[in-house]
Amino acid sequence: DIQLTQSPSSLSASVGDRVTITCRTSQSIGTYLNWYQQKPGKAPKLLICGTSILQSGVPSRFSGSGSGTDFTLIISSLQPEDFATYYCQQSYNSLPLTFGGGTKVEI
């Protein structure tokens, strides 16, 4: 299985801060890296797929980059509604699909 290591596992930030979350994979996955946002008691929401493709309706303050084994999610200016847990997911041809351990963004 392809392992995903997210860092940090949690962070404290303020409204307006720039937040960076990283995801490292145990082998190269090309651009098959997705980012999800999950709020308590809710299903995950797809933010970015294919490393950097922003989903419709997702604010432009979210961006993704990377390739191969190192990927990054950036929130350029944190808003109150962004406090949540973020997961990366690899969907390369090698199954199973796997998720990172999550990054909890707290106030």
Add this chain to the structure above:
Amino acid sequence: QVELQESGPGLVKPSETLSLICSVSGYSISSGYYWGWIRQPPGKGLEWIGDIYQSGNTNYNPSLGSRVTMSVDTSKNQFSLKLTSMTAADTAVYFCARRVRGQRGEYKFSANDYWGQGTPVTVAS
């Protein structure tokens, strides 16, 4: 608008089989894409269980071995999950989700774009 809704028992006894159904509206399963299940134990991260194509072709997480069976009923626009030999370790919220594949420019992707709200399943006697 694509919507998914899980249904099934909230409580399962140890060693029994879990059966869940995901009902899809706003999109015909027979039109394509993968339809699958993901679970989340209390306070923990996400685990991909597997998915099924509209043709019936399946992909399962090897960690669950032969315990998993998925099927699709295009006439009802539903797909289902069966997980046998349930133990306390299977206690989780179970989500159904659609997985889409594609490419935009040089970026290839495969991602779960629509999710059900999740259904909690507890394994206890």
